[in-house]
Amino acid sequence: MIRQTRRFVLAGALALTALPASAQNVSLLNVSYDPTRELYVEINAAFAKEWQAKTGQNVRIRQSHGGSGRQARAVIDGLDADVVTLALAYDIDALHLNGKLIPADWQSRLPNNASPYTSTIVFLVRKGNPKAIRDWNDLVKPDVGVVTPNPKTSGGARWNYLAAWAYALKQPGGDDAKARDFVRALFKNVKVLDSGARGALTSFTERGIGDVFLSWENEAFLALKELGADKFEIVVPSLSILAEPPVSVVDRVVDKRGTRAVAEAYLQFLYTKEGQEIAAKHFYRPRDPEVAAKHAETFKKVNLITIDDVFGGWTKAQATHFNDGGVFDQIYAK
Amino acid sequence: MAGNAASLARKGETRFEHRSATRDPLIVRVLVLTVALGFFAIFLLLPLVVVFAEALRKGFETYWAALVDPDAQSAIRLTLLAAAIAVPLNLVFGVSAAWAIAKYQFRGKAFLTTLIDLPFSVSPVIAGLIYVLVFGAQGWFGPWLRENDIRVIFAVPGIVLATVFVTFPFIARELIPLMEQQGSEEEEAAIVLGASGWQTFWRVTLPNIKWGLLYGVILCNARAMGEFGAVSVVSGHVRGETNTMPLHVEILYNEYQFAAAFAVASLLALLALLTIALKSLVEWRSGRTQSREDAP
CATH class of the missing domain: 3.40.190.10 (Periplasmic binding protein-like II)
Structure with a gap:
């Protein structure tokens, strides 16, 4: 045999x-x-x-x-x-x-x-934007349900996480401690952590979970195209990250x-x-x-920060935030 | 064996069921039936109906287009190929293992019996990872395979290996109790009467185990075609090359091609239904033969 x-x-x-x-x-x-x-x-x-x-x-x-x-x-x-x-x-x-x-x-x-090519992180919300989500600080309101994949397993989710962190950092009086609190509050609103971007998108669109999906810009546009512009709309935050x-x-x-x-x-x-x-x-x-x-009409102008400027590059960001025992583990466990 | 139990139960019906002393109260019967049927409807029937309904939602043309798509065709071919290799291999292995365990006494027999069950108890993902660790570029044989330009992982051989692994126990598991129950007296008699080893197997053993064997083959085939986890790990997901049908369904679903995904899924479901029909047929036939043999 x-x-x-x-x-x-x-x-x-x-x-x-x-x-x-x-x-x-x-x-x-x-x-x-x-x-x-x-x-x-x-x-x-x-x-x-x-x-x-x-x-x-x-x-x-x-x-x-x-x-x-x-x-x-x-x-x-x-x-x-x-x-x-x-x-x-x-x-x-x-x-x-x-x-x-x-x-x-x-x-x-x-x-x-x-x-x-590049992309950035935007918000996909339900049509009419019923929870009036305009920017990152709307995501930490107590009645908002957020959907994002898990930053431990998904590349896109790491961008989501870092964009949120950078937003808090760039607010007046922002520092690492405030950013940490902000991101913790945001993840408290996360309803489900799927392992990949497509799975998370399906949770949001097909299963109807949450009010806002943190998404790659290209994925958000694709969702509009495939699933109907009458069901969802895209919100571009004041600041995001250059992916x-x-x-x-x-x-x-x-x-x-x-x-x-x-x-x-x-x-x-x-x-x-x-x-x-x-x-x-x-x-x-x-x-x-x-x-x-x-294509300037499609791609709205956003204030884009880069990972090198704010986080000192991927290797450092990965080690600080996403490795086992890193900042994400600390804030998500509590 | 299953046939024996079935025919016993059938004979028993007339004797026990209609005596009030042995009959369950009405409420219990209704309750048990409701639970069983309700469960069946919600967890089995409903999903099956949904698969076919979704598959045909955009009309038969979309359905057909999904099945004749080159990537789908390649996935169907690969699934059939993997099953066509895994089932005969496991047939040979299953009969040898069952023979060895049922008819011979040797040291480590209990250990071998336990080992055969391993693929049942190990998660398929682990099964896939084992092959990646052994044959992957960073694995034990990785450098040697690379030098000799042989691809195992992320190619057809890896998929076949993973399929063989997860379907390993089906035939052996089916045959071992059957052959143990039958013992080796008939074979001994045949040998004494001058039959050769091959004649003994062909004329005595095989007729005794044929229904169990067929049943095992059917189950083995069903699992070989439906396996997802182990195959997903070793596949590499190259389109039109290393995607099996279950993997292709996942890809289509992730691409928003829901109707196409369900179309391919419905084909898998059809294969499963066919398997169940075959299985019932085998059970029914073997039950009939058994009761004919039991009759004086």
Whole structure:
């Protein structure tokens, strides 16, 4: 039986490894996080067209989606991603720290911190905004039910948490102690902590839990589009955080598979006018000033703070706030 | 065995049920029936109806489109492939293990029996993680596999392995009590009368266990097709490649394609219903054969 098993395993493995090695056909695996499914369906089609025109090669881009941290873990465990397009730099840093799949300076290899598009955190409320939620300080009122995923497991939820913290910090007389009290009060209003952004969104929209959902801007727009603008509306707070979902080639994989050229071209395509237009269409804020100006109506101007300015970068923010025993554990336990 | 009990109960009906002394009070019977049927309706029937209703809510065309979508097709193929490999493997393993345990005496027999149950008691997520730890890039065999360009985790072999693991006990568990009950006298007689080992298995053992075996295969197949947790851990979720049907349902649901998600789910539910129908058929057939054999 063992031999039989082995034969099956080998046959399966061979069948799979035989796939990518043809001169006219090349395939890439893009390992991404949850909310980018729709974005990359369109990017992939547009890039494949461009690449074929340029080189004559057919490129097939395979997609894998899941929670950002979990996806990084899968790549570390051997999922053969040619490129990763994740929610936070911290998750891509993990590819360097565990297994040296990429060099330490990966984030300087592409413009804008290797983040071709950005997003921010906004509020999704029920139509008519019955609880009159306008800004962060409305979220700590006693009768407001807040829905956010769990910052321990969700990249998006960490942005939510840090944006709230930064808001309290930037208020007149704000300091770390006041910010801590503010965030504690906010999480006291949290009705349910789902593990991922889509699950939390479903809790809010389908199960009708809570009055406000703290969301990626692109997810909030998508929810309006998919579930009906007659049911929800978006509230943009006075201050929010600049979320930079970065991208990187996975050196270990592309060098082995011989796909570096096409993988790099794929990521650079995200920075072209066409790539930026597609990003804007899927409600990611484009980096290109011209494309951004065209979509200024969609993307409301917000006072955006960055994680580097306020929290000293992801590694530090992660260690202080989200690691076991960190600030989030302390305030949520009490 | 199940057939025996059933036929006993059937004979018993006429004897006990209609005597007032042994009859439960009306209120108790009504209560028990209400609880059982109510529970059945709320927790089993209702979700099943919902799955089909949601699947067809946007019309049959959407339903059909969801099933012929290339990613869905690939998920269906992968699910069938995983089941087609896992079930025969477990068939061979289950018969060997049941044979060894029921017919031979050896040291560590009790331990082996317990071990077979392990996949039942271990959470499927752990089962998946075991394979990641063993075959993953950071795992024991990771570097060797990488050098030889063999992919196990996040590829079809990993999914098959995880499926084999979680469906391990089904056939063996079904056969062990059956074979233990039958003992080895008939086989011994066959050997004494000059049958070869293979003839003995084919002519004596197999006819005795065939219904139990079939029942085990059906259950094993149902679990192989429906497994989510273990497969989710080792899948890597590459679309059109390493998503099985249950994983595909989750993806569609997360993409707001509710009708499509329920369409694929309804296909899974249909497979489950088919399994139950087959199972009842097997039970009924085996019950009939049993009672024919029992009759003088």
